[in-house]
Amino acid sequence: MATQVTEKEARQVAEDAREQDWKLPSFGKGLFMGDYRLDLIHPQPKLDAEKVEKGERFLATLRAFLQEKVDPLQIERDARIPDEVLDGLKEMGALGMKVPEEYGGLGLSQVHYNQALMVAGVWHASLSTLLSAHQSIGVAEPLMLFGSEQQKREWLPKVAYDHVSAFLLTEPDVGSDPARMGATATPTEDGKGYTITGQKLWATNGAIADVVVIMAKVPKSERSKGGISAFVLPCDSEGVTVLHRNAFMGLRGIENSVTGLEDVYVPAVNRIGKEGDGLKVALTTLNTGRLALPAICLGVAKWGTKVAREFASERVQWGQPVGRHDAVAQKIAFIAGTAFGLEAMLDVCSRLAEDKKNDFRIEAAIAKLYASELGWQVTDELMQIRGGRGYETAESLKARGEKAVPVEQVMRDMRINRIFEGSTEIMHLLIAREAVDRHLQVAGDILDPDTEIKDKARSAVAAGAFYGKWLPQLAVGKGRDPRSFDEFGDLAKHLRFAERSSRKLARSTFYGMSRWQAALEKRQAWLGRIVDIGAELF
Incomplete structure (x- = not known):
């Protein structure tokens, strides 16, 4: 059963799980702050x-x-x-x-x-x-x-x-709000292990997994702060039961489970990190893990480009191939352009992850958000291009002698990408939180209604010093110089636009924080638009 917590408590759990420090430079963070550090992503790190x-x-x-x-x-x-x-x-x-x-x-x-x-x-x-x-x-x-x-x-x-693994976090009543987690990991009296009890939902690979990473809440005690913790758990442990294999609109071949745990013993040596660090383990893992989903979306976009071009050149209507009609040609151009853009974005993020010299948490999150949204649009346009042959199943097409092109299956498969590993709405909030992190560091106490007056005054002095230096820098930049980025040839004007837009985005973000202050977190549509602008620029 899920734990009942207040909104403030839930927010604090999520905040504590964040990577608090920016130990490495970040192109994404700079983009939202008006600091267009192109040198961080160009030239790209070379692979061994x-x-x-x-x-x-x-x-x-x-x-x-x-x-x-x-x-x-x-x-x-x-x-x-x-x-x-x-x-x-x-x-x-x-x-x-x-x-x-x-x-x-x-x-x-x-x-x-x-x-x-x-x-x-x-x-x-x-x-x-x-x-x-x-x-x-x-x-x-x-x-x-x-x-x-x-x-x-x-x-x-x-x-x-040969050991298939899975990740067990979500519960029947707990999704994007892990503070309400009901699964517990109670320390044994001898201190050598834990007893885990609870139920986990939507565990991909869970129905066939040999071993899993499971998140469970350790009770607070005199000797421990407790909190959500991560454990390696063999699935043949006594008390682990696959209660149900879930079936979905798409991804019909996955082994997704409801997994029950009743007094399951796990030795202390199987705990990953410290007690209470489970969410930090999960979120840090997702920084790199989220790049898998853009890769899958890119594969579909490139496949969709091929399918659309082939069909548009073979299918003749009104005396010419349908691809020669502007309405269809525009759709093909969108699909091809999207594939090109997603490939460039994924390549940059993947090389940053491999190089390990940059903090790429914002870039990875943007890649997931942007690829899942555009991947869905690509699939929809591909369906429109192929018409009835897009809506018809591949099995049916094959049965009547046509090429088995599974567009309707791909549409069903792609829809989940806007939901799992952080829904579009959650990704907007997550990226927005990271984007305004510097502002919260210097002015967070001023915005917090619970902060003492004397602390607000102290923060106001520090914030004044920061913004007195930072705001004037947003007025001018390389984007206003018609000679800047000339080494990029025809692309120079686009880089100048991106630099100017980065500074404008930073000014708009500051305006929003100044206007709504602590209520900014409730302006989710506005925050989503800020994030989308940053994603477009990236």
């Missing part, structure tokens, strides 16, 4: 030549396997991934793409990992979802970021080879 060769070799193996061994229509028809397909993925090392070689994985770069998800997702979205849930948010990523050496040696070789 050996990793590139290894990554391309794996992609070739994966493509061959999908073409020769995997029937996407069978996955859709049976609503499950065949055992032999999963075994084949295990055999080629697909479960350990991101796991370092020293722990038994392939050690692929973030760039090639994302490309692998693109390849698998175009074949069938359930395949990329399986691999993403296993590696981007499953056991491997949290352990690589927060695990002890003992935990890494114990679990990474297993999940890299």
